[in-house]
Amino acid sequence: MKKTGFTTTALNVPYAKHDPHKALQMPLYESVAYEFDSAEQIEANFRGEYIAHVYSRTASPTVEYFELKLKALTQSSGVIAVSSGMAAITNTIMALTKTGDNIISGNRLFGHSFALLQNTLSEFGLETRFSDLSSAEEIEKLIDKNTRAIYFETVTNPQLDIADIEMLSRVAKKHNLVLVADSTITPPNVFSGGKFGVNIEVMSTTKYISGGATSFGGAIVDHGNFDWNRNPNTASYTEKFKDNAFLIKVRKNVYRNTGGSMAPQTARFQIQGLDILELRVEKCYQNCLALGEFMKAHPRIKKVSYPGLETDERYPLAQKYFNGIPGTIMSFELESKAACYTFMNKLQIIRRATNLNDNKSLIIHPHSTIYAEFTEEERIAARINDRMMRLSVGIENVDDIIADIEAALK
Numbered sequence: 001m002k003k004t005g006f007t008t009t010a011l012n013v014p015y016a017k018h019d020p021h022k023a024l025q026m027p028l029y030e031s032v033a034y035e036f037d038s039a040e041q042i043e044a045n046f047r048g049e050y051i052a053h054v055y056s057r058t059a060s061p062t063v064e065y066f067e068l069k070l071k072a073l074t075q076s077s078g079v080i081a082v083s084s085g086m087a088a089i090t091n092t093i094m095a096l097t098k099t100g101d102n103i104i105s106g107n108r109l110f111g112h113s114f115a116l117l118q119n120t121l122s123e124f125g126l127e128t129r130f131s132d133l134s135s136a137e138e139i140e141k142l143i144d145k146n147t148r149a150i151y152f153e154t155v156t157n158p159q160l161d162i163a164d165i166e167m168l169s170r171v172a173k174k175h176n177l178v179l180v181a182d183s184t185i186t187p188p189n190v191f192s193g194g195k196f197g198v199n200i201e202v203m204s205t206t207k208y209i210s211g212g213a214t215s216f217g218g219a220i221v222d223h224g225n226f227d228w229n230r231n232p233n234t235a236s237y238t239e240k241f242k243d244n245a246f247l248i249k250v251r252k253n254v255y256r257n258t259g260g261s262m263a264p265q266t267a268r269f270q271i272q273g274l275d276i277l278e279l280r281v282e283k284c285y286q287n288c289l290a291l292g293e294f295m296k297a298h299p300r301i302k303k304v305s306y307p308g309l310e311t312d313e314r315y316p317l318a319q320k321y322f323n324g325i326p327g328t329i330m331s332f333e334l335e336s337k338a339a340c341y342t343f344m345n346k347l348q349i350i351r352r353a354t355n356l357n358d359n360k361s362l363i364i365h366p367h368s369t370i371y372a373e374f375t376e377e378e379r380i381a382a383r384i385n386d387r388m389m390r391l392s393v394g395i396e397n398v399d400d401i402i403a404d405i406e407a408a409l410k
């Protein structure tokens with residue numbers, strides 16, 4: 001088929017198998033197990049010669065369709081859907097490493113990702129070497145013979161810094177490391193990791209892809225651009241599974257055995273989420289631009305941060321990697337913490353909540369919440385002050401969001 005635009009593609013990805021009713025929406029297959037016609041057919045399935053669903057912890061039809069759709073939309077070689085963003089990250093790192101190995105990671109991460117690397121996986125003998133990932137030289141100093149991957153977030157939150165992805169890709173290639181990007185903030189209609197040398201993308205599909213905070217999910221996307229012989233923990237899978245070595249290892253040796261499968265109901269929501277993803281992102285982006293102009297002109301707003309604004313110093317990187325749309329999260333500052341609280345408490349349309357990329361606009365004061373467990377020194381190092389708020393911009397009519405902010409600033 002001719003290459004089509006993002007939404008057209010989303011709406012026309014074929015099912016893996018013919019639907020007997022020709023249903024236009026992928027049905028919700030809620031079944032634990034699937035029947036075979038004969039003992040011989042089951043045997044053929046277990047030998048890998050007859051492909052069919054067996055038991056839904058490993059794979060199921062509705063989840064499989066979500067995976068196929070996301071595969072088409074990321075133009076990748078394969079996708080595994082899991083129960084949450086954290087499950088996607090955990091499964092990926094467990095498949096790439098073993099006890100005694102290390103990875104290099106950005107030091108400004110989603111809080112639970114940081115905790116996973118720092119506290120959880122370290123107890124199983126995986127070391128994480130944190131870096132701000134701004135200098136190839138500094139990164140290379142951290143690499144040794146047991147380093148397996150470089151892990152980073154495309155856009156950090158709430159700082160909204162953009163990774164130097166091409167530099168990271170050069171370093172990763174030179175040292176046979178897998179380049180893993182958490183691209184949650186920059187969904188597949190604005191970011192194609194494979195184009196910039198990212199090998200594996202992990203996503204919290206809970207955010208944008210769920211279609212508006214409908215359900216928890218995660219995805220692992222393999223761009224098919226890493227030779228899995230070069231990682232000692234995937235090499236033994238390459239003879240039999242070739243380019244699929246990594247995803248097969250995830251599915252057979254990590255995901256299935258650790259039990260983090262996506263529920264079919266979730267997949268149903270998220271399939272719909274992909275159909276309307278581009279529309280929603282575009283609307284949120286237009287709202288961000290209008291809000292940016294409004295905020296810059298307002299005398300009480302001290303600082304507005306959104307790398308999608310032409311005046312932002314990170315705008316050229318936003319253009320290069322994300323077609324100018326570096327996600328749709330903004331931050332801004334008032335004169336004091338007390339002013340932020342008064343402002344937040346007056347809001348009528350923007351909701352006070354921690355989530356991102358809902359259909360609703362959500363606001364939070366990071367210093368007192370997401371960074372509550374940090375020392376003041378650590379917060380300063382992460383550029384978090386108590387005058388700053390994070391706004392995840394929704395799809396409301398922008399005049400109403402602006403009016404809400406204007407009234408709350410009075």
Ligand SMILES: *Cc1c(COP(=O)(O)O)cnc(C)c1O
Nearest residue numbers: 084085086110182184204206217
């Ligand atoms: C939310 C988030 C996660 C974790 O995803 P869950 O679906 O909540 O498990 C990971 N990374 C980033 C960047 C996120 O925003």
